[in-house]
Amino acid sequence: MKDLTVAPRIIMTPGPVEVDPRVLRAMSSPILGQFDPLFTEIMQETMNMLKLVFQTNNRWAYPVDGTSRAGLEAVLHALIEQGDVVLVPVFGRFGYLLVEIATRLGAEVKVIERPWGTVFEPDEVVQAIRKFRPKVVAVVHGETSTGRMQPLADIGRACREYGAYLVVDAVATVGGVEVRTDDWLLDAVVAGTQKCLSVPAGLAPLTYNERVERVLESRKRVERGLWNLEEGAVPDAPRGSPILSNYLDLAQIQDYWGPSRLNHHTEATSMLYALREGLRLVLEEGLEARFRRHRQCEFILTEGLRAMGLALFGDPGCKLPVVTCVEVPPGIDSQSVRHMLLHEFGIEIADSFGPLKGRIWRIGTMGYSCRKQNVFALLGALGATLRWHGFPADTASALAAALHAAKKTEAWEDAAQGAAFPSSQRIREHLAGV
Template sequence: MDIFQYHQINAPQRLLMGPGPINADPRVLRAMATQLIGQYDPYMTDYMNEVMALYRDLFKTKNYWTILINGTSRAGIESILISTIHPGDKVLVLVFGRFGHLLCEIARRCKAEVYTIVVPWGEIVIPDKVEDAIKKIKPKLLLTVHGDTSTTMLQPLQEIGDVCEQYNVLFYTDATASIGGNILETDKWKLDAVSAGMQKCLGGPSGTSPITLSSKIEKVIRKRSCVESGIRTQEHKDGCNEIIYSNYFDLSMIMDYWGPQRLNHHTEATTALYGSRECARIILQDGLNKNISRHKKHGRAMLAGIQAMGLEIFGNINYKMNNILGVVIPLSINGNQVRKIMLEDFSIEIGTSFGALDGKIWRIGTMGYNARKDCVMQTLCALDSVLNYLGYRTVQGASLQAAWDYYEKHNND
């Protein structure tokens, strides 16, 4: 092997304006360049405790068990489901996009009896349907995505939380795409478990999944795990009735690692923890509500510009996420060709979608570090130019003017 054929990594400069990942905040990247320390160094355990405190504020919760799972957003999802679901448990899943189907798949791998409420992509599930299904099915858990980037829809959760509490159903949501850029109230909405990811509104790189767990679901998790090991305490062995099928995602063991006992489970991903801590610190220093408003402001400016091009918006706009927009691709245009030219000639990335929407919509994100005016204006300018180049005529300059008008009107928002 000729080792000299492998050059130092030097990735091209891209403006990532798709559904995620996005460009990480430079402050996060600097934090991640910090030297490693031992996993039980007092500085390291202090940083872990700080991460728990910071993410409680981001999740809007008092849950003690607010921790990081080393792995992408899917690792957070799997850790919660595999540690909570017993084979044969009834699970109800709300499906309004690609990632609802993912929750179904993972639940089935946990050998759950899976029931679904499926609505057309571009819509959300109304609470009355949820209550009717819960009364009929009597599930142990209800699973949903908060914001599904495949459809750009944001599922309202508060009334569903009230229903779950009334019927004693554990309530989990995947907030990977929504947290930090949309209102999320873990305690107020009676959520028992929430998982998230770094690569969208939080402004960091993929690879770490923050989660939060209520005391109610903690009790279920503690009974779900039974590991015959000398380092486990008798307290945790008592009452255990089944071994879960994953060591790495066993939340009972991970909680012991993050908790006061610091029982060894894995070596914490130090660099990822530094980055996750910095993501939360930046947002909370600026103000969580202000960060959400920033996402709303730049998302609405992008919306105004897209509409001024005469392009159709996908889905029920009343339930659109602040941080991502679905744009219907005109029939006369090859959507992938547009994306290719934007990437090659402007170094801007936008996304397409999955399944029935593949090739039918673009997904344009304004999130995290890229929820900025210059990013919005650059993307609108590039898309407008490419569309006209390919024969789709717009009133050139109208999209930028619409965005400028929006910014001027909402300058103090």
């Protein structure tokens, strides 16, 4: 079996994305035992940094050892018992994933839907909450399948008013776009490592508040193999029904991350090193500056794509800043274009799913991949590839527009001096008015 061979790639998909070399180096550190004080200190430091990134004062923020959907499933496991009503507003593939997980857990799932490419008016969700009185509302923040972002603050208020728990899939947004866990009254938020945090896939950082913690406490079981009967250590019988999963049992995982350090799984050592380093990079850059960088790259990319003669997919008023969806021009073979980009230029962009498969390209500008040099490289490569396929792409104008946009964002950056960055829609309006 030959040596591991990994070609250099420019990854402009909605994940997994490129990883800062500092994160890769962190993973090459030797192993520490899971209860070594040096390791539990790393756990604690990671928890502290996660709270800053989630913008929360919650007591708990830690990763589940699995990819993003493991975190989503863990949170839904924690909150859902057989027959509970769960409301899922669906506006893309990952909404259906929440439906699927909740259904498998035995929930009575109420689905409201919006056409792919749009999001909900907050009031539509609030009305559904009034109507169905769900125990849990589960919603996607950044829907990568359609490149849309759902505003959450009004939904958070309504959930608190009607006594529902609000679970948010912020896999695509945390680390690239504002996610205000506390301000928006989000009860549980799940992130992904392989997107805007720019850490390899394999962990699902999450946070939850005291409301969720009380549910966990009521359902907590201690593993039988950990009882010491001679010391009479049979735990009290819990009030709530058992959580259906052992691996994704947040009540037990919390005890592993908490001061009691009760053994559960063996924490994924090297991945935790990577997450710690990735979070350090996020905080060194600063959240505000990082969000601005993502807005700037989006602006450069979208200005270039428009000048090339391509149409963006979906409602611009709710565009997800870190994923740009482009309509495949009529008569162009979507897969053939992606194939040429990868094999001639070493650049990866994504297809979509279900009804949008083959109809749009999804271009991610996330985390370490979100660099203007990547955007320029993509625009040149895409223009040439489209020409090869017979579409009259205006590559020269695209690159000129992108460079112009980059210069504008620099000037704008000088003026911003740390102020909150507006949406790219507003930037465009602003610049059009100048």
